[in-house]
Amino acid sequence: MLNWWFLGPALALTVLILSLVVLGLQRGARVQASEPGARREMRVYRDQLKEIERDAARGLIAPDEAERLRAETARRLLDADKRGASELGESPRAMKAVALGLVILTGLGAVALYGREGAPGYADMPLADRFAQAQDMRAARPSQDALETAWQNDPERPEAAPVEQQYLDLMAQLRAALTERPDDPRGLRLLAVNEGNIGNYAASADAWMRLIDLQGAETSVADMTALAEAMIMATGGVVSPEAELVLERVLQRDAQNGTARYYLGLMFAQTGRPDLTFRLWRGLLEDSAADDPWVPAIRGTIEELAGIAGVRYTLPPQTGGGRGPSAADIDAAAEMTEAQRQEMIGGMVEGLAQRLASQGGPVEDWTRLIGALGVLGQTDRARAIWSEARLVFADDAGALAQIDAAGQAQGFGE
Template sequence: MAIWWFFGPALALCVLVAALVVLGLRRGAQVQGADSGQKREMRIYADQLKEIERDSARGVIPDDEAARLRAETARRLLDADRRGSRALRESPSAAKWVALVLVLTVPLGAFALYFNQGTPLYGDMPMSARYAAANDLREARLSQDAMEAAWQADPTRPPAPEVEQQYLDLMAQLRAALEQRPDDPRGLRLLAVNEGNIGNNAAAATAWARLIALEGEEAPVEDLVALGESMVLATGGLVSAQAEVVLDRILQRDPRNGTARYYLGLMFAQTGRPDLTFRLWRGLLEDSQPTDPWVPAIRGTIEELSQIAGVRYTLPPVATGGRGPTAEDMQAAAEMSDEDRQQMIGGMVDGPASRLANQGGTAEEWARLIGALGVLGQQERARAIWAEARLVFADQPEGLAQIDAAARSAGFGE
């Protein structure tokens, strides 16, 4: 009974469609056959009757002869009409075979496609119900602590990285020192960074949270990003409600922050809203540099997400380079003297270098400067900027990744 409840309407629809197709084929073949023979003959006889009437009216033929011809022609017209009626009741053999094939293949093909692409025995769920189910799933998420505990007990969790004993001894000393001075911001930052380096992401998240609590509402966005990422890593990639709060706080301060946008999209994918994931990640991919750490993950899944979201989307090609001089800049440089060209080049890099050294900047800006110096052949200066940038972003793995990628593109680096 349950099977019929799910498949009965679909089966009835298949039968109806097949019947309409068969009737259409049969009717088309019949009408075609009639038009090619009997109906043409009937039109000839009808024209002959009109011609007989005209000749009789003009006195060309006697009345008795006209009556005889009229009767004979009318008899032939009726015979042609009867043959046409029989043709409408007889389908050509080719049409019969086509109809038989369609009757068998249409239902079977439809069910095969459904079992391959659909969800058998799964009832219809309107969009409103899907959104409600996704909201319930989002509300029913485990807490951060419960997710961390589940990840620690997960047999598929990869082993922790091997750490030298000397490093572990130093970490023990650092933890002990912070027990004596729990509100030391510098010590908390050092602890958070190094707990993450050895794979203790839950401990790193705790240290970041303590540091941000001391910093208050003016906590740097970079610290919030480090906290959010540590929380997600500590759960094996799941985004808890507590981590979502941190991500929202980041986006309130920095709406274009790539890390927060990526993890927020991941959260929507985990809670039944892949359509929102697609919207977030599409914009993020368009705003990102090829070296950004989230780009490979997005490129690997966004086309599938677009299909789920019902959007036609073509993955753009991978960019082969960063922002650089325009064609006009290159043409202008080619027309300059050597002295003027060197002066122009110095102006292109000296200003950003001075600003970054004095005021700081994003990892992307440091990476762009390193790449520009490498292109200009100033390898030693590029190395010096790279070494300085590594110190600035020592506690920010994502920033380090961008800087090291720029160094490798410039022909050096690790």
Template sequence: MAIWWFLGPAVALTAVIVVLAVLGLRRGARVEVAEPGQRREMRIYRDQLKEIERDQARGLIAAEEAERLRTETARRLLDADKRGATALGESPASMKTLALVLVALAPILAVALYWREGAPGYEDMPLVDRYAQAQVLREARPGQTAMEAAWQDDPQRPPAPEIDPQYATLMGQLREALTNRPDDPRGLRLLAVNEGNIGNYSASAAAWIHLIELQGDAAPVEDLVSLAETMALATGGLISPEAEAVLERILQRDPQNGTARYYLGLMFAQTGRPDLTFRLWRGLLEDSEPDDPWVPAIRASIEELAAAAGVRYTLPPVTAGGRGPSAADVEAASEMSNEDRQQMIGGMVEGLASRLSNQGGPAEDWARLINALGVLGQSERARAIWSEARLVFADQPAALATIDAAARQAGFTE
């Protein structure tokens, strides 16, 4: 029943649009037939009649010749007038036929296209319900062990790499040594790395987990990142609840960690929240260098994610130094000559300014731009950027503090 609630108004709207289009076509057809063709021709013949009268009055042509020319021109004028009337008389009928055909075909074609490309019978789902369904999907994910088992049985899984016999012998010795000394941190790290090197990701993840448990809260972020990556590889790219917990642990300690932000965005995409994925990946892409490992994957799919999230987004071109000059860059530039300074950071500054103008960015990027412009001696431009940034972040006190601090460093305040 839900489909007819959609199709009924759609068909009616299609019919109205077609009728309006037909009326426009009829008007256009009349103008085309009556104005450009016949009326121009008739105007020419009238002008010729006047010219004949003038020539006769000046004695340029004899009376008999003038009469003959008038008769011939008048005949042509009458023929042109008849053709115009006939065309105008026939046009409405042809346009009426065209209108009937369009009115009959347009709704049928629209329904056929919807039936093929749409989802007949699928009721509309409010955004709140979609988010709730995504949350259910997220909570219903199988665990890491189940995902690993499913990936092992997946026919799309690539074959394991060939292992050199000598390397396999060394791996056997390492495993045996850890059987006798299971809590040896150095041995666990070697095992985790080398199991991953031979594609045995489940065993590698298990070794990382054991090592991190031994380390406790002192476990390095790098080890947590290695564990998260290995868990994703062990499931064929799916992010399990256990892997998600590791990612959250990483981001609590390092909120800007690129690997964790990428995999967390991947998890949201897998559980029906492309809007959150787009939000995470857009920020990550803006913070990344072109050679960061996650950049190609993000660039390949972020426009599709934006469309799914209902956001208009144009993928920016690949440019080195997209984050703008760092503090070290700016400090080094202050000691250079003006020419060298322009050559070093001028391109980076312009790239950052263009991105902030077109796409926006965090307060830190605005502050970096203000600082860079101050070093380059472009004080008026820096002040203008500062004023613009204060408007952008007017309702965010923390961001305003960051921007105002950059303004003070550049040598100006309100």
């Protein structure tokens, strides 16, 4: 069914414009009909006949010459009169044909354009109905378990990257150890991180849940964020109702959390509210560093979202961004006052910490974060990051040595 709510006013506007065009053409026809070319000739020939009569009466031309001129001018006058009658009959018909052609072409063009750019198969849906439909879509989402099962059975799901057998053997030992010590927080954290590293996101999410339940009120925002991301990865990128609840808990404790803001915006896009996605992602993009992991995805879609939201938006140019404070930044900060240090690298440190907590990163980023927190005087936090890094890189002797060196520089040790 055509969307008559939209098509009706469009047709009315088209008819109005065409009416104005036709009236203009008719006016032009009347102007032309008032004195067409043949009529002007007839007026000239009549004037010539009068001039001949005056010249003959004054004796300026001979009688036989006057007669010849009268006959020739009268003949031309009759020919012009015949052409004038033909123009008067053809001009309105031509204008009517032009007007009819405009009506047909404009109508066909409008229908073709609507068929290509519009949605002729959709019924009218006021904005309130669209919002209500989006709300119903959001409420009717499948559960986390159902989405995980659907993703596992999806024939288009990409194959997981191959994992070395030694790594798989270590994972088997870790799982076995946790069956004997299910409440070991260190083991659960290792399991959660490494299950995610090999693509077992559902198992990773389960380990994060167990760890969070064990920690209770002491659970960090970083752990909750990691749980939400593992849940979303386990469903192939779909934000389930359960994952949404975790994201809301994260934002209640950290309203500026980039990972949670990104995935909440994704949820709105998946449930029929891309306008809300645009609002969330626009603010997130303005708050983000260039190397934040969600920036490429936002930049690739936000202009389209703006169009859907009815907002004129121009994507700002990409700006450079580092991977946290460099060694030079930290050395310079050591010579500053506490307030100056906070102003210089505080923002960079927070961005780096959030990214490592949600996305992970190379060992160099972890050592850089430990050193930066130490310079800022956040010793307890630096120690916590150092302990977490030792768990993350427990199976990498070279990386673990770098982590331990960074810890020793801050006075940490086993």
